[in-house]
Amino acid sequence: MLVGAQWGDEGKGKVTDFLAEKADYIVRYQGGTNAGHTVVVGDRKFMLHLIPSGILYPDKVCVIGNGVALDLEMLVNEIEGLEREGIDTSNLRISSRAHLLMPYHKKFDELQEQGCRQLGTTKRGIGPAYGDKIERVGFRMTDVLDDDFPARLETVVKEKNRILERLYDQPPYDCRDILDRLRACVDRLRDYVTDTSLLVNRALDQGKKVMLEGAQGTLLDIDHGTYPYVTSSHPTAGGACVGSGIGPTRVSRVVGVVKAYTTRVGEGPFPTELTDATGDFIRERGAEFGTTTGRPRRCGWLDAVILRYAARVNGLTDLAITKIDVLDEFERIKICVGYKRGNTMLEEFPESLKVLQDCEPVYIEMDGWKTSLQNCRTYEELPEATRRYIEKITELTGVPHCLVAVGPGRGQTIVTREVFA
Numbered sequence: 001m002l003v004g005a006q007w008g009d010e011g012k013g014k015v016t017d018f019l020a021e022k023a024d025y026i027v028r029y030q031g032g033t034n035a036g037h038t039v040v041v042g043d044r045k046f047m048l049h050l051i052p053s054g055i056l057y058p059d060k061v062c063v064i065g066n067g068v069a070l071d072l073e074m075l076v077n078e079i080e081g082l083e084r085e086g087i088d089t090s091n092l093r094i095s096s097r098a099h100l101l102m103p104y105h106k107k108f109d110e111l112q113e114q115g116c117r118q119l120g121t122t123k124r125g126i127g128p129a130y131g132d133k134i135e136r137v138g139f140r141m142t143d144v145l146d147d148d149f150p151a152r153l154e155t156v157v158k159e160k161n162r163i164l165e166r167l168y169d170q171p172p173y174d175c176r177d178i179l180d181r182l183r184a185c186v187d188r189l190r191d192y193v194t195d196t197s198l199l200v201n202r203a204l205d206q207g208k209k210v211m212l213e214g215a216q217g218t219l220l221d222i223d224h225g226t227y228p229y230v231t232s233s234h235p236t237a238g239g240a241c242v243g244s245g246i247g248p249t250r251v252s253r254v255v256g257v258v259k260a261y262t263t264r265v266g267e268g269p270f271p272t273e274l275t276d277a278t279g280d281f282i283r284e285r286g287a288e289f290g291t292t293t294g295r296p297r298r299c300g301w302l303d304a305v306i307l308r309y310a311a312r313v314n315g316l317t318d319l320a321i322t323k324i325d326v327l328d329e330f331e332r333i334k335i336c337v338g339y340k341r342g343n344t345m346l347e348e349f350p351e352s353l354k355v356l357q358d359c360e361p362v363y364i365e366m367d368g369w370k371t372s373l374q375n376c377r378t379y380e381e382l383p384e385a386t387r388r389y390i391e392k393i394t395e396l397t398g399v400p401h402c403l404v405a406v407g408p409g410r411g412q413t414i415v416t417r418e419v420f421a
């Protein structure tokens, strides 16, 4: 399992792509087109939103699990975009249980962001789509193929239209148009659709190596994140089981992807945020602009309180540390080791946003390395100060590292502990 240990954008796409070389199956288990995973292969850069990052290897089976919110038109676009680049997508499989993200979900996301719920979402319809799933008025991939689908769709669209017209003063949706658009996509995607829980469990039975790829991160989890400033799914390890249809007894390693500093997009508290020139410097050097929305990301120092929390709620066995080269030019680097609220020290990540907002980070400072790491290929080649920084992260979290990324390319990855035995 590969999970984001912070607020998303930790570099999961790159780590998945790297680890995928030794995997047989790569499974996306939650989120939707709110995710943007960047993978750099040679001089080519790919942006993936729904399709697992393993798709760039021709021999891997890539699975979109039941926990993903599926925007079918976006998926068709993504497949066609990859095919235009000469990437074969015939090894893609889509869960027949995955819920569909409908055109009206995007509309509601946009309208709610202007109204009672200003979270800074990606406006990709994620909250409304998962909301309908939980309300039991959603539609799964398999439902579209049922005879009674047009009638069920009509009932739901009628109700959505009433809300749109009466509450938001918006034009209604034409049910026929939605149906035609869905059917065109389903016709295009039909061959990919299957019971992916069965597929993945059978693969495990045969001794295949399966990797579960999370989107977003621990602090965006609907239960364990900084609610309500979260996404509407479970990016954490528990969500990986639910969203892929495998049991926890089948999981051997849980790798938390940790960026060497912290970023956040959208609203919500962020204790180590730097709103000064240092934050701007990290943003520019780390190209911290949203893959999906282009929004500038808020940047700050590494927060070990968050990482300890992520280690706990995910049961992390490993850390994959990314973008450490972004810190190359700093004389001194800070790590937050605790929070101070008034005269009280907090060792654990608080559940109340009010408390979190009041917290002041308590930092330790470490020497920077003031040299480029981009060409380092082994752990021993890393400067001593870099190794001290990495070991400090392990010491503060109690979780060993398995991988350190020193640049965006596949080759710029140092393995410190094999993930696939």
Ligand code: IMP
Pocket: 007, 008, 009, 034, 035, 036, 119, 120, 121, 122, 123, 124, 125, 126, 127, 215, 216, 220, 229, 230, 231, 232, 265, 266, 267
């Ligand atoms: P939503 O997932 O579009 O509903 O957005 C909810 C919150 O999660 C917002 O603060 C988004 O910026 C954030 N978010 C959603 N997806 C990602 C992601 O892939 N990376 C980072 N933040 C994300």
